[in-house]
Amino acid sequence: MSVTDTPPPPTAYVNARLIDPASGLDASGALLAEGETIVDFGPGLFAAGVPDGMRSVDCGGHVLCPGLVDMRVQVREPGEEHKGTLASAGQAAAAGGVTTMVCLPNTVPVIDDISVVEFVARRARLLGLAKVYPYGAVTKGLEGSELAEMGLLAQFGAVAFTDGVKSIADSATMRRALQYAATFDLLIVQHPEDPGLAGEGVVNASPMATRLGLVGIPPQAEVIFVERDIRLLELTGGRLHIAHVTTADAIDAIRAAKARGLRVTCDTAPFYFALNELAVGDYRTFAKLSPPLRGESDRQAVIAGLADGTIDVIASDHAPEDEESKRLPFGQAAFGGVGLETLLPISLELERNGQLSMIDLLRKLTSAPADLLGLPAGRLERGGPADLLLFDPERPWRIDREDLLSKSKNTPFDSYLTQGRALRTVIDGRTVFQR
Amino acid sequence: MHDRCRARTVAVCSPAMNESDATRVFTHRHLLGIEGLTPPEISLILDRSEVYVAQNRQANKKRQLLGGRTIINLFFEESTRTRTSFDAAAQRLGADVITMNVATSSVKKGETLIDTAMTLNAMHPDVLVVRHNQSGAVKLLSEKVHSAVINAGDGAHEHPTQALLDALTIRRRKGHLDNLIVAICGDITHSRVARSNIHLLNTMGARVRLIAPRTLIPRGAEMLGAEIHHDMRRGLRDCDIVMMLRLQKERMQANYFPSIREYFHFFGLDYEKLSAAKPDALIMHPGPMNRGVEIDAEVADDIGRSVIREQVEMGVAVRMAVLEILSANLPPIREGRA
Numbered sequence: 084m085s086v087t088d089t090p091p092p093p094t095a096y097v098n099a100r101l102i103d104p105a106s107g108l109d110a111s112g113a114l115l116a117e118g119e120t121i122v123d124f125g126p127g128l129f130a131a132g133v134p135d136g137m138r139s140v141d142c143g144g145h146v147l148c149p150g151l152v153d154m155r156v157q158v159r160e161p162g163e164e165h166k167g168t169l170a171s172a173g174q175a176a177a178a179g180g181v182t183t184m185v186c187l188p189n190t191v192p193v194i195d196d197i198s199v200v201e202f203v204a205r206r207a208r209l210l211g212l213a214k215v216y217p218y219g220a221v222t223k224g225l226e227g228s229e230l231a232e233m234g235l236l237a238q239f240g241a242v243a244f245t246d247g248v249k250s251i252a253d254s255a256t257m258r259r260a261l262q263y264a265a266t267f268d269l270l271i272v273q274h275p276e277d278p279g280l281a282g283e284g285v286v287n288a289s290p291m292a293t294r295l296g297l298v299g300i301p302p303q304a305e306v307i308f309v310e311r312d313i314r315l316l317e318l319t320g321g322r323l324h325i326a327h328v329t330t331a332d333a334i335d336a337i338r339a340a341k342a343r344g345l346r347v348t349c350d351t352a353p354f355y356f357a358l359n360e361l362a363v364g365d366y367r368t369f370a371k372l373s374p375p376l377r378g379e380s381d382r383q384a385v386i387a388g389l390a391d392g393t394i395d396v397i398a399s400d401h402a403p404e405d406e407e408s409k410r411l412p413f414g415q416a417a418f419g420g421v422g423l424e425t426l427l428p429i430s431l432e433l434e435r436n437g438q439l440s441m442i443d444l445l446r447k448l449t450s451a452p453a454d455l456l457g458l459p460a461g462r463l464e465r466g467g468p469a470d471l472l473l474f475d476p477e478r479p480w481r482i483d484r485e486d487l488l489s490k491s492k493n494t495p496f497d498s499y500l501t502q503g504r505a506l507r508t509v510i511d512g513r514t515v516f517q518r
Numbered sequence: 519m520h521d522r523c524r525a526r527t528v529a530v531c532s533p534a535m536n537e538s539d540a541t542r543v544f545t546h547r548h549l550l551g552i553e554g555l556t557p558p559e560i561s562l563i564l565d566r567s568e569v570y571v572a573q574n575r576q577a578n579k580k581r582q583l584l585g586g587r588t589i590i591n592l593f594f595e596e597s598t599r600t601r602t603s604f605d606a607a608a609q610r611l612g613a614d615v616i617t618m619n620v621a622t623s624s625v626k627k628g629e630t631l632i633d634t635a636m637t638l639n640a641m642h643p644d645v646l647v648v649r650h651n652q653s654g655a656v657k658l659l660s661e662k663v664h665s666a667v668i669n670a671g672d673g674a675h676e677h678p679t680q681a682l683l684d685a686l687t688i689r690r691r692k693g694h695l696d697n698l699i700v701a702i703c704g705d706i707t708h709s710r711v712a713r714s715n716i717h718l719l720n721t722m723g724a725r726v727r728l729i730a731p732r733t734l735i736p737r738g739a740e741m742l743g744a745e746i747h748h749d750m751r752r753g754l755r756d757c758d759i760v761m762m763l764r765l766q767k768e769r770m771q772a773n774y775f776p777s778i779r780e781y782f783h784f785f786g787l788d789y790e791k792l793s794a795a796k797p798d799a800l801i802m803h804p805g806p807m808n809r810g811v812e813i814d815a816e817v818a819d820d821i822g823r824s825v826i827r828e829q830v831e832m833g834v835a836v837r838m839a840v841l842e843i844l845s846a847n848l849p850p851i852r853e854g855r856a
Contacts, residue, residue: 223776229771229773230773230775231776233776233780234780235779235780235783255773259733259774260773262731263732263775265732266748320732321732
């Protein structure tokens with residue numbers, strides 16, 4: 084499918100449970116899309132039936148909501164296409180109900196130059212799958228020393244700035260980055276880990292790490308940087324987003340900073356509220372993640388942070404790694420897990436367990452990330468893009484890594500029993516996935 | 519000796535002045551900064567400068583007002599235009615001028631600032647013109663010598679004669695200073711020119727805007743009485759005066775901005791951005807300019823709007839006026855100096 088297709092005909096989505104977190108709508112109803120945009124939606128629409136000849140989709144009473152917005156995806160294109168491509172990530176996203184993804188700049192070459200920003204945007208547009216927005220690098224080459232051209236990168240389409248899976252370690256550089264970005268009201272996204280303290284660590288520092296004989300990363304490595312960056316934010320003004328928080332202390336620090344009125348936000352990934360360090364089990368390298376899976380009390384704190392709103396966004400933290408990078412002794416294996424296709428069902432556990440309402444949960448997957456990054460996505464809006472997700476929150480499935488559409492299949496959720504699946508994913512009025 | 523170090527109130531009443539000047543007073547022994555000067559004091563310097571603008575345009579530029587006085591230009595930091603300007607000013611008033619580039623002499627031999635000051639003081643100069651790369655160094659030196667001291671730039675603190683020559687340039691072109699909107703654009707953080715100008719323009723009733731990336735605006739700059747902007751078009755809207763500052767390329771290494779290309783794109787003055795200002799807005803720059811960094815060459819050379827070379831001319835006149843006014847507070851020359 085490509086942008087040269089003829090516009091999709093008017094399509095009625097009827098018999099749906101419409102949920103739009105941005106407006107607080109949760110009601111039975113219908114939605115009409117025409118061409119690439121939403122024309123109308125609501126409980127009363129098509130009360131007298133769909134006009135003759137109009138294409139219609141029976142939603143079977145399932146949830147019809149804005150397509151998911153995933154603000155933390157590693158695509159691997161350009162540079163590491165053997166691990167993942169814009170096409171394979173786009174297909175995985177469609178299967179997972181994700182219609183917009185924001186990709187990290189740790190490609191080869193790094194997204195620290197306007198030509199790479201343009202390349203990624205153009206390639207993704209031609210594929211016609213999930214919409215792709217790139218992050219720009221904060222520092223040239225992600226080396227943590229010289230600022231990248233954030234102003235120009237933003238003008239050419241970078242939606243926010245991060246050094247990806249590396250933290251901006253030097254305090255003076257972080258200060259200037261926050262300050263310079265604030266000039267243009269740009270968001271800085273930080274990977275919260277003190278690299279010196281994390282050292283050669285590969286798992287959470289705990290009795291389990293000791294038993295396995297693996298080098299641990301203390302949870303303090305996270306809170307130290309979160310606290311530091313909050314102090315820097317106080318100094319500089321500006322906006323800071325802390326990526327994938329995993330520890331109780333870091334979440335407490337962010338909660339307190341928000342209470343003081345600082346413009347700080349954060350996200351976490353399903354790994355960190357569904358799993359704890361025990362998933363590493365017998366040296367399972369698919370459970371080797373960065374930051375590492377933590378202890379049970381930290382996992383509970385992540386859930387509490389999601390429930391009370393301290394954690395604003397859930398992102399997949401999709402990190403494809405090929406077999407060569409994962410089939411290694413634990414200490415040598417790559418960090419990261421794929422997540423685009425498991426983002427929805429694992430997140431729905433929070434609703435099933437009574438920890439978040441459906442609308443609050445979906446907000447963290449749609450309008451919250453879209454608003455944070457200023458994206459035209461994540462909401463049902465007349466005249467807005469028809470990016471839609473139809474899903475059955477109850478449908479049970481056993482996650483099988485071989486069934487994943489992602490090119491790399493390194494999920495820590497292999498064989499995991501869960502519920503909830505995308506039935507149909509619509510991007511700009513076109514169905515790009517159907518189950 | 520300390521009696522003479524204290525500031526006194528002396529009526530400025532030399533033969534070179536007309537009657538209305540004679541009724542005014544300038545109460546300071548030194549000119550260390552603009553901060554603390556009153557509107558009449560600033561106006562006095564500007565009024566006197568006008569006399570010297572006219573004199574400097576004559577074939578015979580020389581007067582003997584400061585005959586017998588010794589002026590030492592003491593530059594601890596490299597300078598060409600400011601040093602030359604002070605040099606010309608002193609010579610045209612008939613003083614004996616000695617210029618010391620201390621950056622290349624005794625400091626290298628380990629002499630401290632105060633030792634250097636005491637050494638020079640023993641030579642009985644009347645006026646010391648001092649530039650130093652440390653903020654506050656000129657004031658420290660002024661406390662140790664008997665002569666009048668003029669700050670020719672101390673660190674990122676003040677450069678009072680630059681602000682005065684800027685004010686003279688503006689006043690001659692616009693007729694007044696009050697109610698003008700003046701945008702100062704560029705590296706405010708490291709600029710003594712910006713600080714002196716903010717003080718002067720505020721004192722004289724102009725409205726000051728600072729335009730720069732946040733990295734180049736020092737904390738609390740709004741407390742100095744300036745409106746802060748980070749967008750050139752917004753900041754330049756309806757401005758009467760656009761003052762560009764020199765951007766040192768070394769600031770890039772310290773992450774104040776990512777590249778020259780990006781800096782020029784967002785903060786370099788070109789016609790497109792300038793179009794937000796008033797059609798008759800003047801363009802100023804203290805020099806030396808980096809064409810293509812903070813200012814487009816076309817704009818810098820626009821003879822209709824750029825007054826950059828006029829600023830240099832006003833510099834000599836302003837420095838003559840300052841030398842004249844401070845010398846009037848020195849003990850009269852015929853008392854003898856033992």
